[in-house]
Amino acid sequence: MLGSAADAEDAAQETLLRAWRGFDRFEGRSSVRTWLHQIATNVCLRALEKRVLPAALGAPETHWERPARAADPETRWLGPLPIDPAEAAANRQQVRLAFVAALQHLPARQRAVLLLRDVADLPADDVGKALGMTTIAVNGALLRARKRIAREAPDPAGMSEPDSAVMRAQLQRYVEAFEHADVGALQNVLREDVTLEMPPHATWFAGRDPVLGFLGTHVLRSPGLFTVRPVFPPANGQPTLALYAHGRAHALQVLDFAAGRVRHIHIFLQPSLFPLFRQPVILHAVPDLPS
Template sequence: MTEPYSSPASDEKLMDAAREGDRGAFDRLVSPYYGELHAHCYRMLGEVHDAEDALQDALVGAWRGLEGFEGRSSVRSWLYRIATNSCLKLIKKRPKRLLSADYHPARSAADDLGRPAAEEFWVEPYPESAWGAEPADPQIIYELRESVELAFVAALQHLPATQRAVLIMREVLAFSAAEVAAALDTSVASVNSALQRARGSLDQRVSGQSQQATLRELGDEACRALVTDFVSAWERADVPALVGMLAENARLTMPPLPAWFDGPEDIGKFLAERIFDRSWRMVPASANGQLAFVGYRASDDGARFLLAGLNVVTLRGNRILEITSFLDPRMIEAFGLPAELTA
């Protein structure tokens, strides 16, 4: 990934002041990197709250370890080393975060969607607001969004922690093998070996082009049309129209519920039997750099529409390959969504 915001000269001045106990200088030193570090922690951990915990731990460690910074690397490299090791510590304490298909087989019957199990932990969606002010460079925005796409982050969670760190630092952040070796206190040979294994594992789980490339190929006009068609079909409960937008191997998942549906026929059956007993309002959004829709379901009296979930959409060409409906309010609280809409 292209290195964004700060400059070595300004970093050096702020570092000198921070070493003298100026906490304001330290905050100004790290603030240009906060957003990208937060996204890094999310890639490592697959969950926004864990990412925030890891990043705060890293910043505390950086403040306490100012004297240990000898200037042989950039401030950015130094912060990434601390943040990565903070994530690695947290990974040892947290269960692996996965997707619906990793836990359960697909269902065809829509009568029982199951209950969330306490031992299951899910990859969660990522709000673009979490990385703060949007970079001015469109290429940086493209790369940031591509690096937090849902399928990519989910695939990363299957890698052993060190392989995960190596692949992210080498492939996403473009650190050299020597820089990664220094960050992880290992050898360049070990880094290269871990990267090769990680690439092989990732290639088995992530195929096809990224969502950013897909959206770019579609173009703004086609994307707007797709969004309009989806919202319109959902709000008028037009199941055939929705099914007609799906790819042949489409999936619909609903973490943290164990039930998920594979293929247009079973998805259409589920929508017809379980979703449209009440009316909906759908609000276009964005999550993980992908198209998303916030779903609001009518209340008992029909006077309000209550927040029901965040639907992250994965495309293949101009067809919907997957709808991931995040239903747990805790999974989407970082998006700051209103709890209800008035009718």
């Protein structure tokens, strides 16, 4: 709902605090689960601010030889969330970055309706009670939200599962290409329609040639510059890598695979995220990629 792990933690604490203080007024006319969802939704609606990824700010950059452009410092960025793939197996599409980013295009109440119906799986009557809407209004909002999400979020069909042998092999090739600054090897694991986003930079790229051109010119300048380690639990149930430059936290990468190749690269240039994902800020001995 909020697009930020830190904001979600604050909202969860506020929800439980309000529930504790108001429990003597709970009359049992709905389940405790529905009542808690109502409190949580109201907390989120009050705190809601639109969060974005760079692709929402404008067209992709075509001149990859230029340095990345910083965004307005007031921009509120969508953030990754640690989610165990096993816990996300039943609703994998509902936790992917692409889905959460698409949610940001919905009006607040449509967003709440979609999450309460399709993710929390509450009946329409309970959603109506939680949001102060009629059941007919809930169903109408859900229909509009689903149509918008279908336009904004990619179809998950054909995406490789995180535990597949192809995924592991391609992920290992991707890691080695980054560590060895091997743009040619990286080309072999990217789709032609790959995109690259790098919050907090506003600049983003669409297409394999611009992505490789930018990475080869500005990022993968020499072998050994980066040390790359897997992250578990990963972000949004997707393959996630921690990048260290000269042994210090540099960025988290969240990868989206489709048909065995990388379709989206999200590079979060925010070392402050490392503790959230249980990663050291200064690199010591860490495990290799799981087999």
